[in-house]
Amino acid sequence: MTQTRTIKISPITRIEGHAAIAIELDETGNVADSRVHFQAIRGFEKFVEGKPAEELPRIVTRICGICPWHHHLASNKAVDRCFGVTPPPAGQQLRELIHSIAHAEDKLLHFFFLAAADFVIGPDADYAVRNVIGVAKANPDLAKKVVQMRYKAKMMIEKFAGKAIHPVAAVTGGFAKAMTEEDRKWMLAEMREIYDFARFTMDFAKKDIFPKYMDAIASLGVINTGFIGTVDDHGALNLYDGKIRLMKSDGAYTDFDPGNYTDYIGEHVPSWSYGKFPYARFWNEGFSLDLEHPKGVYRSNTLARINVADHMATPAAQEELEEFRQAFGRPAQATLLYHYARLIEEVYACEHAIEMLEDPDITGSDVRAPVEPKAGRGVGCVEAPRGTLIHDYSTDENGMITRANMIVGTTHNLGPINMSVDQAARSLIRDGHVDEGILNKVEMAVRAYDP
Amino acid sequence: MTAKVASDWLNSCSGCEIAVVDLGERLLTVLDLVEFVHIPALMDHKYYGQMGDGEHLTFPEADLGIISGGIKNEEHLEVAGEMRKKCKAIIAMGTCATHGGIPALANSWSTRELMDRYYSTETTDACDGFPHEGLPPVLDRVYALDEKIDVDIYLPGCPPHPDQVFAALSAFLEGKTPELPTKSVCDTCPTIREGKGKVGELRRFLQAPQYKTADEPLDQMRCLLEQGLLCMGPVTRAGCGGDGVVPRCISARVPCRGCYGPVHPRGNQRMDMLNALASNGISVASLPESVSMLRFSGGHGMLNPARR
Numbered sequence: 001m002t003q004t005r006t007i008k009i010s011p012i013t014r015i016e017g018h019a020a021i022a023i024e025l026d027e028t029g030n031v032a033d034s035r036v037h038f039q040a041i042r043g044f045e046k047f048v049e050g051k052p053a054e055e056l057p058r059i060v061t062r063i064c065g066i067c068p069w070h071h072h073l074a075s076n077k078a079v080d081r082c083f084g085v086t087p088p089p090a091g092q093q094l095r096e097l098i099h100s101i102a103h104a105e106d107k108l109l110h111f112f113f114l115a116a117a118d119f120v121i122g123p124d125a126d127y128a129v130r131n132v133i134g135v136a137k138a139n140p141d142l143a144k145k146v147v148q149m150r151y152k153a154k155m156m157i158e159k160f161a162g163k164a165i166h167p168v169a170a171v172t173g174g175f176a177k178a179m180t181e182e183d184r185k186w187m188l189a190e191m192r193e194i195y196d197f198a199r200f201t202m203d204f205a206k207k208d209i210f211p212k213y214m215d216a217i218a219s220l221g222v223i224n225t226g227f228i229g230t231v232d233d234h235g236a237l238n239l240y241d242g243k244i245r246l247m248k249s250d251g252a253y254t255d256f257d258p259g260n261y262t263d264y265i266g267e268h269v270p271s272w273s274y275g276k277f278p279y280a281r282f283w284n285e286g287f288s289l290d291l292e293h294p295k296g297v298y299r300s301n302t303l304a305r306i307n308v309a310d311h312m313a314t315p316a317a318q319e320e321l322e323e324f325r326q327a328f329g330r331p332a333q334a335t336l337l338y339h340y341a342r343l344i345e346e347v348y349a350c351e352h353a354i355e356m357l358e359d360p361d362i363t364g365s366d367v368r369a370p371v372e373p374k375a376g377r378g379v380g381c382v383e384a385p386r387g388t389l390i391h392d393y394s395t396d397e398n399g400m401i402t403r404a405n406m407i408v409g410t411t412h413n414l415g416p417i418n419m420s421v422d423q424a425a426r427s428l429i430r431d432g433h434v435d436e437g438i439l440n441k442v443e444m445a446v447r448a449y450d451p
Numbered sequence: 452m453t454a455k456v457a458s459d460w461l462n463s464c465s466g467c468e469i470a471v472v473d474l475g476e477r478l479l480t481v482l483d484l485v486e487f488v489h490i491p492a493l494m495d496h497k498y499y500g501q502m503g504d505g506e507h508l509t510f511p512e513a514d515l516g517i518i519s520g521g522i523k524n525e526e527h528l529e530v531a532g533e534m535r536k537k538c539k540a541i542i543a544m545g546t547c548a549t550h551g552g553i554p555a556l557a558n559s560w561s562t563r564e565l566m567d568r569y570y571s572t573e574t575t576d577a578c579d580g581f582p583h584e585g586l587p588p589v590l591d592r593v594y595a596l597d598e599k600i601d602v603d604i605y606l607p608g609c610p611p612h613p614d615q616v617f618a619a620l621s622a623f624l625e626g627k628t629p630e631l632p633t634k635s636v637c638d639t640c641p642t643i644r645e646g647k648g649k650v651g652e653l654r655r656f657l658q659a660p661q662y663k664t665a666d667e668p669l670d671q672m673r674c675l676l677e678q679g680l681l682c683m684g685p686v687t688r689a690g691c692g693g694d695g696v697v698p699r700c701i702s703a704r705v706p707c708r709g710c711y712g713p714v715h716p717r718g719n720q721r722m723d724m725l726n727a728l729a730s731n732g733i734s735v736a737s738l739p740e741s742v743s744m745l746r747f748s749g750g751h752g753m754l755n756p757a758r759r
Contacts, residue, residue, distance in 0.1 A: 005504070007502070007503040007504065008499045008503040008504075009497065009503050010497060010498050010499055010503065011491045011497070011498065013491045013492075013493075013494060013495045013496070013497070014491075014492070014493060014494070014495065016465055016492075017465075018460075020585075022585055023503075035584075035585065037585045037586055039524070039526065039586060039587060040462075041565075041566070041569065041589060042462065042523070042554045042557060042565075043557045043560070043565030043566070043568070043569060045568050045569050045572060046557070046560055046564060046565045046567075046568040046569065047556040047557045047559060047560060047565065048556075050740065050742070051740070051742075051743055052655060052739050052740065052743070054655060054656055054657055055656075055708075055743055058708055059553055059556070059743075059746060061464075062464045062466070062552065062553035062554065062609070063464065064464055064465070064466075065463070065464035065465040065466020065467065065468070065469050065610065066464075066465055066466075066469055068464075068466065109469075109472065113472065113493065114493075127494065127495035127496060127501065130495060131493050131494045131495065132493050133482050133487065133493070133494070136479060136482060143479065144476065144479065147475055147476055147478055147479060148475065148476065150472070150473075150475075151473065151475030151476070154473050155475075158699070161703055162699045162700055162701075162702045162703030162705065163691075163699045163700060163703070164473070165466045165469055165470060165473070165610050166466055166609055166610065166710070168699075168700045168703055168705045168708075169703040169705065171656065171659075171705065172656075172657060173657070173658075176659070176703050176704050176705045177665055177703055177704050178664075178665035179665065180665050180666045182666070183665075261574075262573050262574055265574055266574055266575075266576055267572070267574045267575045267576065268576050269570055269575060269576060269578035269581075269582060270582060271580075271582055271583070271584045272582060272584040272585050272586065273582055273586070274582050274586060276569075276570075276575060278574070281574075287576075365664070365665065368658070368659050370657065370658045371657045371658070372657070373655065373657065392573075398739060399655075399739075400739060400740070405572040405573055405574060407574065434502075435502075436501050436502065439501075439502070439503065440495065443495075
């Protein structure tokens with residue numbers, strides 16, 4: 001090697017957004033710098049201005065077609081607060097139920113459709129077979145089961161709530177329709193089947209996948225950061241509601257009400273990414289992605305939530321968490337453990353949906369409180385699959401949006417993804433030696449975050 | 452013989468791709484019949500070669516190119532152009548590709564105004580200038596696909612129903628032109644319509660429509676527009692219910708907002724709706740605003756920055 005060069009991994013594939021990696025090699029063929037360019041900028045914060053607030057939950061869904069329910073619900077919570085309305089209990093329960101089912105469906109999608117190929121087919125395999133199509137050809141029975149289970153979850157939502165992708169059924173003041181006893185029964189039966197599959201997937205991964213990749217788990221994309229997630233009053237992981245817990249890398253944490261998020265979170269503007277990098281403003285240490293001494297950096301999504309929670313609120317998930325902590329400690333930092341944590345959350349999301357469907361009160365007919373538009377401010381927060389999701393709106397006296405700020409789940413991880421890519425590139429690319437398998441492993445460090 | 456298919460997503464949310472995954476077991480049938488040569492959501496084919504050392508963005512040749520999303524930056528433009536060059540036919544999948552979709556609401560503002568707000572929110576640190584290093588420059592507006600390249604097949608919907616995605620793909624593989632619904636959402640809506648003149652004003656969707664119980668069939672509920680709720684059904688292309696036909700939002704007792712775009716491909720959902728309201732004696736002044744009527748179809752120059 002006598003000259004510098006740049007390797008462009010574009011686009012990063014089997015992720016859910018638009019991004020590219022640029023790795024600069026110096027004249028010795030070692031990594032001088034690497035950057036992840038997040039390319040989407042659409043301007044939702046601006047273009048929702050002047051719209052009737054109650055319409056926002058049907059607009060902001062298009063921020064993400066993979067987690068539209070989570071945007072829909074965070075947005076509804078924010079609008080409820082602008083207008084000062086509290087949904088009746090059954091309305092709240094229906095929102096939380098679909099939230100849980102949508103989580104369960106999303107994790108199956110990521111694990112099997114996007115991530116599995118790297119582990120089942122192998123990180124160095126030819127790209128023509130290193131994908132879900134290759135996985136399906138090698139394991140036709142499993143593939144059939146996976147598409148059936150995901151379809152079941154999506155059709156449950158579509159049959160009950162109308163649209164599964166870009167939903168409309170949560171409305172200001174509650175939910176658009178009540179659940180009948182008949183709905184409750186068939187959905188409960190379907191959910192139990194999905195739960196069984198979640199348990200199967202967890203066991204399959206613990207037996208046939210993770211043990212083969214222990215070396216990669218211990219090294220690939222490993223960085224040292226803090227974490228963010230939502231917990232209930234008892235410190236249990238809660239995906240739908242609660243207080244936000246911000247944990248430092250040493251495990252010390254602070255809990256805060258989502259309404260006060262601006263005191264805790266800041267967003268750094270990098271020169272190379274349209275996507276901003278959120279960081280812990282509350283720690284008062286500034287922002288740096290330095291691998292040895294990061295500043296203000298925390299992570300979101302499954303591993304983060306599993307780390308910040310004291311325990312899981314459901315029995316099977318709690319057992320899994322105990323086994324996980326026994327093996328990897330708290331907080332666990334290894335990036336590929338996001339996959340493991342994702343499957344624990346999958347078990348939890350199914351258990352929680354079943355619990356909710358077992359409660360006959362969910363069929364209450366009072367699902368929506370009447371509401372008047374007014375001036376106000378509202379912050380709505382849920383855990384989206386990819387992290388703590390915040391919608392913050394202000395309205396005028398006619399209930400029209402005057403200001404909006406949104407912090408989207410995945411964005412918390414944009415800084416950390418840069419760090420993991422840099423770590424992976426530096427440890428894998430040495431003295432000019434680089435091949436397709438190595439470049440795919442660099443991408444695996446991104447895929448773990450499911451951005 | 453299997454057909455070669457290339458697919459990419461531009462200024463989009465990936466909901467269309469999820470609609471494809473939501474085919475259920477039909478997805479496995481599709482995977483047997485087509486050979487994907489490029490699909491970043493599922494497969495690791497790269498624009499600049501697998502080692503990332505190519506000079507130019509390059510696609511393999513394909514029988515069919517499926518594009519979701521509108522065009523918002525230079526890279527979208529390059530991808531769309533390259534796909535047009537390498538694919539025998541192009542499907543514009545989803546309302547962003549056919550009409551601009553929700554992201555084209557941005558067309559009411561200049562790029563500068565959008566960026567100013569995004570990079571100055573209450574959580575954002577002060578910065579000198581907007582990000583640009585290694586990033587595709589943003590265009591002046593969001594374009595529907597056919598404003599920049601020729602499109603052969605239009606598959607609107609936000610997202611298109613999986614049943615229609617499957618029907619369109621099956622038809623293409625059989626060498627036929629997919630037949631998609633051409634009626635309006637109202638034409639496929641089972642609710643009861645009694646006719647003009649009963650409603651003078653519209654109210655915002657802040658309380659539930661009238662119907663008896665959760666299990667009352669939809670064909671016993673009064674039309675939501677006739678109940679005084681804005682419903683875009685009259686000016687919106689049918690099809691959202693897929694093979695089940697019943698419009699999806701109506702089945703949740705929620706009015707339509709127009710996600711399949713205009714009934715006639717070049718229609719203007721806002722003008723058409725305002726005309727429909729006026730001709731039925733409904734006061735247009737009772738609406739808080741009407742820009743949102745173009746929330747799915749702001750491409751093709753329908754939405755523009757106000758003169759400020």
